[in-house]
Amino acid sequence: MAGGNAIRGSRVGAGPMGEAERGEVAARVFVSYFCSNNHETRPSFAQEQGLVIPELWDCPRCGLPAGQDQDNPPTAPKVEPYKTHLAYVKERRSDADGAQILDEALDSLRDRGLIK
Known part of the structure; x- marks a missing residue:
């Protein structure tokens, strides 16, 4: 048997995970980005005063640049x-x-x- 001071059935990081434990969650803004391969990416940004949302975002699926206009995504860079x-x-x-x-x-x- 294990020592008497270990808490059974628990591990590091286990326990109730609520806002009381972690603090309040910051308000988020979700922005859709579209690449030329028709992939959509929705990163979230903390909503704060003076927030600057980037025009381009790298697509995590194909690596091409993605823009916010679904009908006119940015073209792939010339290699x-x-x-x-x-x-x-x-x-x-x-x-x-x-x-x-x-x-x-x-x-x-x-x-x-x-x-x-």
Whole structure:
């Protein structure tokens, strides 16, 4: 048998759970958000003075942005593919610039005797 000072049939956190135990519940405002996949999300916000409800909310089901207008949900953000370092360099420099830089680098190596 267990020790005599344990309360039988209870666990941590068990007991009557009412407002008297936790305090008063704050007034809540429920706002509907709709994503482009027709998912509805209804987060709640504490109703307080100066409450600012966000225009967009991330859909917990698909991760797309959701707005409050069901007929015109926000579009999915455009995802650009991963770019390599070379792709970024080619955006900044033309092929002629690249050839000139290469020639300068090769001339420098020739001057130092590292290549023939």
